[in-house]
Amino acid sequence: xxxxxxxxxxxxxxxxxxxxxxxxxxxxxxxxxxxxxxxxxxxxxxxxxxxxxxxxxxxxxxxxxxxxxxxxxxxxxxxxxxxxxxxxxxxxxxxxxxxxxxxxxxxxxxxxxxxxxxxxxxxxxxxxxxxxxxxxxxxxxxxxxxxxxxxxxxxxxxxxxxxxxxxxxxxxxxxxxxxxxxxxxxxxxxxxxxxxxxxxxxxxxxxxxxxxxxxxxxxxxxxxxxxxxxxxxxxxxxxxxxxxxxxxxxxxxxxxxxxxxxxxxxxxxxxxxxxxxxxxxxxxxxxxxxxxxxxxxxxxxxxxxxxxxxxxxxxxxxxxxxxxxxxxxxxxxxxxxxxxxxxxxxxxxxxxxxxxxxxxxxxxxxxxxxxxxxxxxxxxxxxxxxxxxxxxxxxxxxxxxxxxxxxxxxxxxxxxxxxxxxxxxxxxxxxxxxxxxxxxxxxxxxxxxxxxxxxxxxxxxxxxxxxxxxxxxxxxxxxxxxxxxxxxxxxxxxxxxxxxxxxxxxxxxxxxxxxxxxxxxxxxxxxxxxxxxxxxxxxxxxxxxxxxxxxxxxxxxxxxxxxxxxxxxxxxxxxxxxxxxxxxxxxxxxxxxxxxxxxxxxxxxxxxxxxxxxxxxxxxxxxxxxxxxxxxxxxxxxxxxxxxxxxxxxxxxxxxxxxxxxxxxxxxx
Numbered sequence: 272x273x274x275x276x277x278x279x280x281x282x283x284x285x286x287x288x289x290x291x292x293x294x295x296x297x298x299x300x301x302x303x304x305x306x307x308x309x310x311x312x313x314x315x316x317x318x319x320x321x322x323x324x325x326x327x328x329x330x331x332x333x334x335x336x337x338x339x340x341x342x343x344x345x346x347x348x349x350x351x352x353x354x355x356x357x358x359x360x361x362x363x364x365x366x367x368x369x370x371x372x373x374x375x376x377x378x379x380x381x382x383x384x385x386x387x388x389x390x391x392x393x394x395x396x397x398x399x400x401x402x403x404x405x406x407x408x409x410x411x412x413x414x415x416x417x418x419x420x421x422x423x424x425x426x427x428x429x430x431x432x433x434x435x436x437x438x439x440x441x442x443x444x445x446x447x448x449x450x451x452x453x454x455x456x457x458x459x460x461x462x463x464x465x466x467x468x469x470x471x472x473x474x475x476x477x478x479x480x481x482x483x484x485x486x487x488x489x490x491x492x493x494x495x496x497x498x499x500x501x502x503x504x505x506x507x508x509x510x511x512x513x514x515x516x517x518x519x520x521x522x523x524x525x526x527x528x529x530x531x532x533x534x535x536x537x538x539x540x541x542x543x544x545x546x547x548x549x550x551x552x553x554x555x556x557x558x559x560x561x562x563x564x565x566x567x568x569x570x571x572x573x574x575x576x577x578x579x580x581x582x583x584x585x586x587x588x589x590x591x592x593x594x595x596x597x598x599x600x601x602x603x604x605x606x607x608x609x610x611x612x613x614x615x616x617x618x619x620x621x622x623x624x625x626x627x628x629x630x631x632x633x634x635x636x637x638x639x640x641x642x643x644x645x646x647x648x649x650x651x652x653x654x655x656x657x658x659x660x661x662x663x664x665x666x667x668x669x670x671x672x673x674x675x676x677x678x679x680x681x682x683x684x685x686x687x688x689x690x691x692x693x694x695x696x697x698x699x700x701x702x703x704x705x706x707x708x709x710x711x712x713x714x715x716x717x718x719x720x721x722x723x724x725x726x727x728x729x730x731x732x733x734x735x736x737x738x739x740x741x742x743x744x745x746x747x748x749x750x751x752x753x754x755x756x757x758x759x760x761x762x763x764x765x766x767x768x769x770x771x772x773x774x775x776x777x778x779x780x781x782x783x784x785x786x787x788x789x790x791x792x793x794x795x796x797x798x799x800x801x802x803x804x805x806x807x808x809x810x811x812x813x814x815x816x817x818x819x820x821x822x823x824x825x826x827x828x829x830x831x832x833x834x835x836x837x838x839x840x841x842x843x844x845x846x847x848x849x850x851x852x853x854x855x856x857x858x859x860x861x862x863x864x865x866x867x868x869x870x871x872x873x874x875x876x877x878x879x880x881x882x883x884x885x886x887x888x889x890x891x892x893x894x895x896x897x898x899x900x901x902x903x904x905x906x907x908x909x910x911x912x913x914x915x916x917x918x919x920x921x922x923x924x925x926x927x928x929x930x931x932x933x934x935x936x937x938x939x940x
Contacts, residue, residue: 290603304657306657311648318364333383335352355415356422360422361641368648382434400445413462461520471528499548506695514573518540538581556597556598566616570640606618675748675758679800688898692759706746715745715791716793717732725868736806746765757792790935792935801893806890810887811887852898855883859890918936918937
């Protein structure tokens with residue numbers, strides 16, 4: 272192995288094995304898996320341990336799995352259904368991959384639960400499933416009904432076919448509620464599609480099932496943006512739902528229906544998607560921390576697994592397993608479970624990672640990342656030797672034009688970053704361009720080793736102006752253009768007021784500057800970022816703040832900070848090594864400082880970010896930034912030089928002598 276390849280090897284699996292208490296984790300196999308040590312046997316052991324752990328919380332009749340933790344807005348009855356349905360999917364994957372001979376007979380208790388849960392739907396007892404309502408608090412069972420339908424479709428001979436006619440009719444009646452209700456205007460339209468696909472496959476098709484299938488397929492075609500990428504709905508919502516929903520449900524429907532033309536179209540999209548998505552995993556296995564529902568954790572692997580299941584991936588088998596096994600290790604070495612039960616958070620519990628719909632059973636959408644267990648032990652995914660990834664040996668920069676995301680990875684430390692100039696999750700039909708910002712979408716950059724700071728803390732990776740004592744926020748993002756290693760967008764800064772005393776996010780009122788907008792550009796090279804901005808129609812002398820990467824630790828003493836004029840550097844020592852955030856103001860921004868975020872991030876209880884400040888004067892503002900795990904990073908001024916001439920920004924990359932010139936005035940704003 273080269274030095275870089277050796278550096279890419281993860282350490283021993285003792286920390287990983289210590290997360291499991293009900294199943295013995297096999298010893299590592301460094302011959303088959305030189306990078307992670309994990310094999311299919313480890314994946315199977317993790318699945319078994321998760322299923323045995325949650326089985327302790329099964330209701331007497333088996334219809335609910337009531338896990339401990341904070342209830343969701345839907346209430347404990349739906350939360351119990353969620354725990355049942357999402358772990359049922361994991362049991363189904365395990366069952367399929369073992370040809371119906373999986374150990375522990377995980378599947379039978381779920382069959383008993385289906386009978387108990389649908390006997391008296393809507394009754395006030397410990398077993399009965401809730402009625403499936405329209406979108407809102409009573410609509411969550413849509414999601415769980417789809418998991419149940421898919422699990423039965425995958426295991427029909429040992430689930431549906433074992434039910435008597437009365438139980439089948441009752442289950443049909445409960446599932447059918449979902450295909451007559453209004454879903455949310457996003458990936459939720461795939462839940463009735465999945466339910467209808469199942470009903471069709473067991474001979475219970477009708478006019479309504481056909482309608483919801485064609486409706487769902489038509490919608491995803493409308494949401495398809497190119498290069499394998501969908502938006503999660505009609506607006507600009509790009510996040511992990513693309514992989515764990517939009518590339519999953521329709522493909523499984525096509526396979527079960529035997530629709531070869533549809534499967535061919537969808538597999539081509541998946542192959543293209545994985546060509547860029549696969550670069551968004553850290554060498555240590557971490558996925559990009561961006562978007563909602565991140566507590567699903569290993570579900571971020573769903574598209575990688577589906578690529579193998581459908582033979583629709585540009586990756587070698589050993590590369591796919593390398594990504595998957597590193598991801599599995601990453602989460603289970605960072606407190607994903609407590610006493611065998613997945614926690615609500617990222618590194619253990621973390622409230623800002625969650626949404627109102629997150630309940631104790633929610634993390635078990637992580638089951639989708641185990642879809643590759645449907646492939647038998649002799650499949651090349653499991654028998655091929657783990658392989659080198661492109662990021663092991665060279666830096667990578669690539670703009671996904673339909674999404675206006677710029678991917679940046681570095682071979683020296685394995686970090687992956689995405690610069691966001693296109694995903695805002697501002698819904699067309701339900702939300703105006705107003706209200707509080709969403710830290711999971713509003714920031715200019717996200718990475719695999721940092722998370723955004725929480726609402727009511729100083730915001731990381733942001734540019735803001737202050738008007739009438741209110742710092743602006745970024746809501747609707749207007750993608751503009753991009754090149755191989757740069758991307759641009761603009762947004763109209765908003766000034767919402769929201770109540771910090773109860774950490775609420777609703778916003779009402781606030782000052783308005785309707786003529787103001789901020790034009791933004793990010794260019795990257797190696798680990799360096801150039802962030803350039805042009806403020807349009809901003810009143811003179813307003814304060815301007817630009818922030819860099821927020822790094823997290825457990826306590827303030829974990830950090831070392833250094834400020835010198837317009838440059839701020841922060842080092843933090845973490846259990847996974849040293850991380851450094853650098854920021855240097857080079858034009859229009861001259862006062863550097865380090866700002867604390869007391870709520871921390873998903874990666875630590877305390878967080879600090881660099882920032883530089885200036886005053887609005889109509890000029891172009893430029894800064895250099897960097898996030899790196901290199902042990903002794905050089906100052907940014909030694910890596911890039913920037914000259915500003917009017918609206919033109921000339922960047923000299925000092926390591927190879929190349930120059931990039933971008934004129935903000937010439938962009939198609």
